[in-house]
Amino acid sequence: MNPLLEQFLSEARDFLQGIGETLMQLENAPDDADLMNELFRLVHTLKGNSGLFDVPEMTRVLHAGEDLMDAVRNRRAVYSRSLADALLEAMDFVGMLCDELEADGRLSAAHGGSSARLVEALRKPIPADDNRVAAPEPEPELAPARPTSTLDSADLPLDGIPEAVRMQAYRRSCGGECLFWLDYRPDEQSFYQGEDPFFLARQTPELLWCGIQAREPWPPLAELDAYCCMLSFQGLTAASRADLEEQYRYVIDQVRLTAIPRLALVIPGGDPNGGPVYEDFVADARALLRAGDLAGLVRNVSSMLELSGPDLWIASALRWLQLVLEIGQEEGAVLDALVDCLESLAPPRWEASELAAAPSAASEPTSDRQDDAPRAEHGREAPGGERDALSPLEADTLTAVVAAQREVLALSDAPAWLPGRIKAAAEALAGCLRAVDAMASLQSLEVATASALEARSGAPLLAWIEACFPADASIERGPVGLAAEPESPPPRAGAQRPVGEDEIKFGRRAEDAIAAPKSLKVDQVKIDRLMDLIGEMVVAKNALPYLAGRAEAVFGVRELSRDIKGHYGVINRIVEEMQGAIMQVRMMPVSFVFQRFPRLVRDISRKLGKEVELILEGGDTEADKTIIEALGDPLVHIVRNSLDHGIESPGQRRAAGKAATGTLRLRATQESDRVVIEIADDGKGIDPDVIKRKAYAKGLIDETVLEQISDQEAVNLVFAAGFSTTEVISDLSGRGVGMDVVRTAVEKVNGSVALTSRKGQGSQVRLSLPLSMAVTNVMIVVSDGQRFGVPMDRVVETVRVPRAAIRVIKHSQAAVLRGRIVPLKSLNELLGLAAQPKSNDDDELAVLVVRLGDESLGLLVDDFSETLDIILKPMAGVLAGLPAYAGSALMGDGSVLVVLNLKEIL
Amino acid sequence: MGIEFKKNLVVFHDVASVEDAEVLLEWLQGKTGAKADLSACTHLHCANLQVLMAAKPSIQAWPADAPLRAWLESALVAV
Numbered sequence: 001m002n003p004l005l006e007q008f009l010s011e012a013r014d015f016l017q018g019i020g021e022t023l024m025q026l027e028n029a030p031d032d033a034d035l036m037n038e039l040f041r042l043v044h045t046l047k048g049n050s051g052l053f054d055v056p057e058m059t060r061v062l063h064a065g066e067d068l069m070d071a072v073r074n075r076r077a078v079y080s081r082s083l084a085d086a087l088l089e090a091m092d093f094v095g096m097l098c099d100e101l102e103a104d105g106r107l108s109a110a111h112g113g114s115s116a117r118l119v120e121a122l123r124k125p126i127p128a129d130d131n132r133v134a135a136p137e138p139e140p141e142l143a144p145a146r147p148t149s150t151l152d153s154a155d156l157p158l159d160g161i162p163e164a165v166r167m168q169a170y171r172r173s174c175g176g177e178c179l180f181w182l183d184y185r186p187d188e189q190s191f192y193q194g195e196d197p198f199f200l201a202r203q204t205p206e207l208l209w210c211g212i213q214a215r216e217p218w219p220p221l222a223e224l225d226a227y228c229c230m231l232s233f234q235g236l237t238a239a240s241r242a243d244l245e246e247q248y249r250y251v252i253d254q255v256r257l258t259a260i261p262r263l264a265l266v267i268p269g270g271d272p273n274g275g276p277v278y279e280d281f282v283a284d285a286r287a288l289l290r291a292g293d294l295a296g297l298v299r300n301v302s303s304m305l306e307l308s309g310p311d312l313w314i315a316s317a318l319r320w321l322q323l324v325l326e327i328g329q330e331e332g333a334v335l336d337a338l339v340d341c342l343e344s345l346a347p348p349r350w351e352a353s354e355l356a357a358a359p360s361a362a363s364e365p366t367s368d369r370q371d372d373a374p375r376a377e378h379g380r381e382a383p384g385g386e387r388d389a390l391s392p393l394e395a396d397t398l399t400a401v402v403a404a405q406r407e408v409l410a411l412s413d414a415p416a417w418l419p420g421r422i423k424a425a426a427e428a429l430a431g432c433l434r435a436v437d438a439m440a441s442l443q444s445l446e447v448a449t450a451s452a453l454e455a456r457s458g459a460p461l462l463a464w465i466e467a468c469f470p471a472d473a474s475i476e477r478g479p480v481g482l483a484a485e486p487e488s489p490p491p492r493a494g495a496q497r498p499v500g501e502d503e504i505k506f507g508r509r510a511e512d513a514i515a516a517p518k519s520l521k522v523d524q525v526k527i528d529r530l531m532d533l534i535g536e537m538v539v540a541k542n543a544l545p546y547l548a549g550r551a552e553a554v555f556g557v558r559e560l561s562r563d564i565k566g567h568y569g570v571i572n573r574i575v576e577e578m579q580g581a582i583m584q585v586r587m588m589p590v591s592f593v594f595q596r597f598p599r600l601v602r603d604i605s606r607k608l609g610k611e612v613e614l615i616l617e618g619g620d621t622e623a624d625k626t627i628i629e630a631l632g633d634p635l636v637h638i639v640r641n642s643l644d645h646g647i648e649s650p651g652q653r654r655a656a657g658k659a660a661t662g663t664l665r666l667r668a669t670q671e672s673d674r675v676v677i678e679i680a681d682d683g684k685g686i687d688p689d690v691i692k693r694k695a696y697a698k699g700l701i702d703e704t705v706l707e708q709i710s711d712q713e714a715v716n717l718v719f720a721a722g723f724s725t726t727e728v729i730s731d732l733s734g735r736g737v738g739m740d741v742v743r744t745a746v747e748k749v750n751g752s753v754a755l756t757s758r759k760g761q762g763s764q765v766r767l768s769l770p771l772s773m774a775v776t777n778v779m780i781v782v783s784d785g786q787r788f789g790v791p792m793d794r795v796v797e798t799v800r801v802p803r804a805a806i807r808v809i810k811h812s813q814a815a816v817l818r819g820r821i822v823p824l825k826s827l828n829e830l831l832g833l834a835a836q837p838k839s840n841d842d843d844e845l846a847v848l849v850v851r852l853g854d855e856s857l858g859l860l861v862d863d864f865s866e867t868l869d870i871i872l873k874p875m876a877g878v879l880a881g882l883p884a885y886a887g888s889a890l891m892g893d894g895s896v897l898v899v900l901n902l903k904e905i906l
Numbered sequence: 907m908g909i910e911f912k913k914n915l916v917v918f919h920d921v922a923s924v925e926d927a928e929v930l931l932e933w934l935q936g937k938t939g940a941k942a943d944l945s946a947c948t949h950l951h952c953a954n955l956q957v958l959m960a961a962k963p964s965i966q967a968w969p970a971d972a973p974l975r976a977w978l979e980s981a982l983v984a985v
Contacts, residue, residue: 191924191953198952202977210973212981218960221935226927226953231981 005101008049010519012098015046016091023084030079040069046094055107056250057115058097061090064122071126078125086121093118112245112252119253156181156258159267161236163316165209166265167323172208172238173262174327176396180244181258182235185215186251191227195251198233204247206239236260263334266324267347268317282343289335298325317342401432402469409458409465422452425461441468524625527585534579535871539890541575544568546893583772588628590668590677591619593635600636601664604643611650611661612643618668623675624772630749631677631769634742638679638765639664641739646683646763656760658682673771680764686757688714695720713854715757719743750793776872778899780865781848783827784835787865789889789899796851798864800844815847815858822849824858830905831884838862850902857906872899908950914940915966918947927953934961941966944978958982
């Protein structure tokens, strides 16, 4: 998953949480304008963010939510609980999409319909007049027709579709496919959004018929606006709803899909006059139907067709009758109705119940949401009714299986394998029952099977089939079968329910699915506490070697001592890993500070009229959070300095033979336990002479230094307090606080900063920072019987200097080390201890050479001890006022080690 | 260019883009009894389509592409 999406998802969850909370607060204080604004802001931001990704469903819902909040905010709509419900529902939906995005990296197309419904729910409370402005797509006159979509098919211009196409569609529907009437009305402005609605319509899958219409009569050609879409597209398609929603996912709110029951296609058409006399045929047909002689009827129909002119209405009706007979899936009532219409010459009126009973309608659960619940309840009443819940294919298969069993059982011969045949049939029927989940009927089946075996006849089982699957007998038994069919619920029942009561449920309310996000937001205090604990663990661990020493020295148990040391090794390893893991938690990538620079550099360079290319490298280098946070300001200073003083204007650059565009490079790398950040520009660099003169003029250096100082040292003078080279103080830099501040900030986190520059070729600032501040490596020295810690990064070397080699210059001591004079100071003296430094047996003094800025200095101590990793705790309370100490740490033997702050005591 | 204008005949080639619609409309506005040849057309942007529907030129040749022809016939024959 790309980082942008990751961040979006993590933010989106926060936003959703925020929206939920704000909504909850609004419940208690519905008039709070601030809360309302906050809510709007949250929804607005989330929408904006979602626009970055290919998630039209999410954006659309959020957009509708934003419109709604805007309306509420401007008092065009009233905040109400149902409004909050709609919004919460929408946010749940968005949350679900987020989960899916996280899991799959993309959204499946199936959400188009849900999102369109949510949008509709969200738009409802917005007053109509601005609804149209905000959302021109939903056709106002179409909206009321929606809930009754099952019956809609009667209102559709299906008779405009050629008969042959309808027949083909009918065949496909009987083959188990769903038919949809597609009505696509593109937005009038769609051409401006780069859409080609015609192209989109042409790509409709499984299109059986298509048509294009103008929505209104065309204006005179002279007034026609070619770029205001006035078309609507219709089509009849055998594709599934999901496929269609996928195809139209970006414009789902402009598309209306209506499920077409196959019977709705059975509309005879043609010339209603003339033709042979049909009364006889109708009478014959009825008699044949009653007798169940379908083959006879087929014969009659085809001979009648030959007699009729193909363009006649009657001929069309006969063709339909022929088709229905050929496919043989309809119930007797349908055939009756077709025969009736031959007599009356009126198109068959398919009753709603018949349409609903047709499998193609029943198989479309999403087509009419409100209908679902009552139908499902109803389906529990009888095993026959269960089939309503099956897909058309399943229902057809079931019918076929049952019919086959019926045929087998109806065989009148009595072979030796009759019991086997009965058992096989019973097994198949039991399978059918399981498929429709009608376990209750299994018992009666067993009884029937037993009696059939006893009687050595299929009759008891046949009777059972009649009782349990009555609908399938209808073809043989005529209309009686229909009576046995459970009555379909009135489809309108659900539509009249108050909206909101059975609002769209996605089964993903907060209590249903507790999302398990992969990242945790933890209060930093908790991490710090973990850090403290691991620090104590380190201390406790460090006590073990002492214990081992005691075991050996005091109690003389060498083996125990060895065991303790062995265990110490194990615990040591675990503790170190644990410490590393906790540190890892606090790690942040450098990109966290880098990310602000592209904008900053762009703004500043525009302001200065310079052209700068910013290159960021190593953004994924990680360091402790405190370090990263401490980096921010120094980096901004340095970058500003580079832009202001370093990189020249394009004209100057060209004159100097460089590319007009300057380059500023920020690179982060890790070098052992330090993170190094380099800020390099290819500007004019720093002129050491200018710096020297400036520093002298400002009294930062005296004449002797001015003479002696090397160029490199001069360059580093920019870090001195109060130094600035530019003549003019701009709002960017030049107030003489820049590099000084940088140095202070970096040193605060035990970092160092170095500047190198080559005149005319650019400068480079190098910041070196510890990866983590948590663990400090210290060297322990002993002075006047006390132990002190000195941070290792200050220590240059430890040497033993013979007392004779120490010179006293005036009152200061000094020694020559490696050809350089190193001033010596006694630690005791610095700390106000009265004792003299002790020497060893060879009369040598221990000198700890430390680095202080650019100088080295020798500290006279009594003795050196080991180096140690400690968790440095700053001095707290009353002791915080003692600047001589950087902090304290607990040692393994329980003693306290104070760590010196060398800068302060020297 | 997806559209070629002859004396009184507009010939569509391959794909007529959205920009073509404006030119087409202007051309048709100045003609009476214009004819259109769509035989080489594989697609035309919706805007072109509605210009044709509004201007009702007589269609001299339908597209060779059968599905496209079905769409266009539904729009252009009916009017």
